[in-house]
Amino acid sequence: MTLSNPLNLLLIPPILYLAFRIVFPSHPPSTNVVPGEYDADVYNWMPATHPEVIVHRKYTAQELAELDGKGGGRILLAIMRVGRDGKVSKGLERTVFDVSNGRSFYGPDGMYGNFAGRDASRGMAKQSFDEEMLTPVDQALDALDDLTQSEVDNMSGWHEHFERKYTVCGELVEANAEDALRGL
Template sequence: MSFNLANPVNTALLVYILYTVQRILFPPKSLPKTIPTEFKNGYSWMPKSHPPTLLYKKYTPKTLEPFNGQEGKRILLAISGVVYDVTAGRNFYGPNGMYANFAGRDASRGMAKQSFDEEMLTSVDQPLDKLQDLTPEEIDNMKGWMDHFSSKYIVCGELVENDAI
C-alpha cells in the first residue's frame, strides 16, 4: 500500500493533517481586546451576586411559616421532618404556584396523598402530624418525594415540635 499524492483525497487529507499539527504546535497568540463581562462577549465565570448563605437549623411550624415566598422571600417546606429550601422552584412553590399551599408548611401528608387540599395541612399551632394513618403506598410516595427534593433542593434544617426550641 503506497501513499500517492496524485490522488486529490490524499492531498486534501495531508494538507488538513499538516494544518492541524501546525495549530497544535503553534497556537495563535492573540488575546481578546476586552475582558468578557457577560455571555454575549464571551464567558465570564463570575456570578452577578453571591447566593444567600444557608444555615442548617431547627424549625418549628411557627418559625417555618414566614418562609412562604411572599414579597420575594425564601421558600421552605418540610416533608417528614426534613426542611428543604425550594426557592429555586418559585414558579411551583411560590405565591400563585400549584404547590403554593405547601410553602412555609409541613407538606408530608399532602405529598404522601398527592393532594393539594388545605385539609392536608396541620395548623401551625397544633403538634406535628405523626402520619400514623398513612398506608404503606402513601409512605413510599412520600419517600419518593423526599428523594426528589433531596436531589434537587438544599436541605436546610429539620422540623421539630413548637416547644422543642
C-alpha cells in the same frame, strides 16, 4: 526535546505566543474599577454580588411558615423522611427543602402553593392539596401514624424526588424541642 521531530517544531510558535501574551497582555488591568461594578474592558468571572447562602439548620413550624415565598422571598417546605423499614417513626426527621427554584409550582400562585412554608408530609402522602391536610403552625407536628402503607410509600417517593431536585436546608422540629436546644 529534540527538534528533529516535526511536531515539536509546530508547537514552538504557540508556546512562544502564549509566553509573550503572559508577559505583555493586550489590555493592561484597569485600576479605577470599583468592586462590584462592571468594566467592559476587563473580563471578570466574579459575580457583582455573592448569591445568598443557605445554612442547614433546624426550623420550627412558625419559622418555616415565614418562608412561604410571599413577598418574593425564599420558599421552604418539609416532608417526613421514611425509615429504611418503610414505616413512620416519631423519631424520624422532617427534611426541609428549599423549593425556591420551583416558584411557579410552590409560590403563592402555584398549584402546590399551600405547601409553601409548611409540613407537606400528609398532603404528599395522601396526594391531596386541601387545606385540612396541613397541620396548623401553632399545633404539634402531625405524627402521621394513621397513614396506610401505600400512603407512607407515596410520601417516601415524594421525599426521594425532592432530594434529587431541591436543596436540603434543614429539618423541621417541634417548637419546644427548639426551645430546649436554645436553653429556654
